Amino acid sequence: MTSEFNVHNAAGYERLMGRWSRRLAPLFIDFTGIADGERILDVGCGTGSLTFALAKAADLAEIAAVDYSPVFVEEVIRRNTNPRIKVRQADACALPFEGGTFDRALALLLLHFVPEAGKAVAEMRRAVRSGGVVAATVWDHLGGMPGMRMMVDTVAALGESGRELRRRYCFQPMMQPGELRRTFAEQGLVDIAEIELMIRMDYQDFADYWAPIAAGEGPLGKYVAALDATERARTDAAVRDAYEAGRPDGPRSFANVAWACRGKVP
Secondary structure (H helix, E strand, O other): OOOOOOOOOHHHHHHHHHHHHHHHHHHHHHHHOOOOOOEEEEEOOOOOHHHHHHHHHOOOOEEEEEEOOHHHHHHHHHHOOOOOEEEEEOEOOEOOOOOOOEEEEEEEOOHHHOOOHHHHHHHHHHHEEEEEEEEEEEEOOOOOOHHHHHHHHHHHOOOHHHHHHHHHHHOOOOOOOOHHHHHHHHOOOEEEEEEEEEEEEEEOOHHHHHHHHHOOOHHHHHHHHOOOHHHHHHHHHHHHHHHHOOOOOOOEEEEEEEEEEEEEOO
């Protein structure tokens, strides 16, 4: 089951999202709860934002980090110096582990890119022992990411292709209030809790904001990369105008909200 997140290289992803997922990871860990000696499964590890934060947060027995993208897997392997971190390529909907292997299975910013998110939650539950925890967090694209909505609302005003992008972007799976909770319940998890986590995305200037998208990273970058030269120039100018908002180019800061949900395996 492929991911719907497109990635060209690890450095591009770091500029687009990795630097922000590193800010989110400690908040997510605090919500999920971990303890020394546990075995943790990080599903959709990306470039290792959660993986390496877990290693710092507790004296864990093992961290198994998996991702569908070989680009991400290679990057985490390259960066890893901890023998307790084991990295491999794997499908979130067909995890290569025996049932009940882990104390917790965590997914940071993954499920909204999995076409069958319920199946991924079911696999996470299967991999966790009775009494263990399954937890996930996803961005609230519709109501909680004004910096990205700024871009998608701008291109939506430019034409039908932009409006279609906005429809897809704002209503990806698992992003509506209560959707994670319902999915967890459908997969048989109990004692479910759902909260909001908030970080800020701080940009030095428009180039800092726009460069990874302009390079084709992520779903917004995929849209931009498909534009012809005329539409590309029009889009670049319109998004710059939205970013600057009538003031000189420079630093901008945007609040960003993620839904987080956890449940116990009966």
